[in-house]
Amino acid sequence: MRSPSDSSQPSRQVFAITGKGGVGKTTFTAILAKILSAEGVNLLAVDADPPVSLTYALGAQPVKTVGDMRSRLIEDPAEKKKFDEKHTRDVVKEEVLIDLKGMGLLVLGRAEGPGCYCGLNQLLKFGIESLTEQYEITLIDCEAGIEQINRRVIDSISRLVMISDATLKGLQTAAYLRDIASKHGVAGPYETGLVINRAGEGVEALMQKAHEMGLHVLGVVPPDPNVAEYDRVGKPTIGLPDDSPSVLAVREILKGLRRAD
């Protein structure tokens, strides 16, 4: 649902990055953020994985999280009152949005605590959803696996990007994620795309396999020694050199991602 203030963002796109554990979701998301923010795109990054790796990959700190706000809302009625008085989006924006030199960063933080806060979660989801309407592109770095696909952060995902490692097993997992996503109405078959990460020799055969499995291959990212080195010493991925092999590859993939809409 769009509000009148959204008319300035007619081509809003939401890319959710998913895949099994350790395949390179956060790295890919951070590189996308690097490229898009350098282009001056009005960008929102959502760190939806509790260990908040994307936050660090973007060179930020998880100083404010949606999870913390949820706890405050549960414990303090005065906090809850804010929601009754203002648009949920504005509360989320004022309370938890981090400004990274123009790029918005929303850190979800830890998932629900004990008890059922379904109503509150729905409210927060609505707040996050309407916040994305104020951005040209939103990137969501998802938790590994299918949980977040079922219980998604927001409903209006324009593209589900599945990251796989360069193995047949990885492709099978991607096909499984694609099927779950289609079943739950997140994205139809034309709205999912596969990125094969850390792919070297033999990738052509894997791409052929992916094709046979009905997976739309958006592109391939080579093993990049800079990525490994940055992570080894704790340097934010967003600071990778522009001519790093992974950055060059993601730039090409981005062209296809944008074209797809």
Ligand SMILES: Nc1ncnc2c1ncn2[C@@H]1O[C@H](COP(=O)(O)OP(=O)(O)OP(=O)(O)O)[C@@H](O)[C@H]1O
């Ligand atoms: N193209 C690449 N070249 C070299 N190393 C890479 C590449 N992509 C990712 N890595 C390395 O692989 C590891 C996992 O990457 P990353 O954290 O991005 O995966 P993830 O899917 O987000 O993991 P998690 O499921 O834990 O969130 C990291 O150590 C990262 O440095």
Ligand SMILES: [Mg+2]
């Ligand atoms: Mg990650």
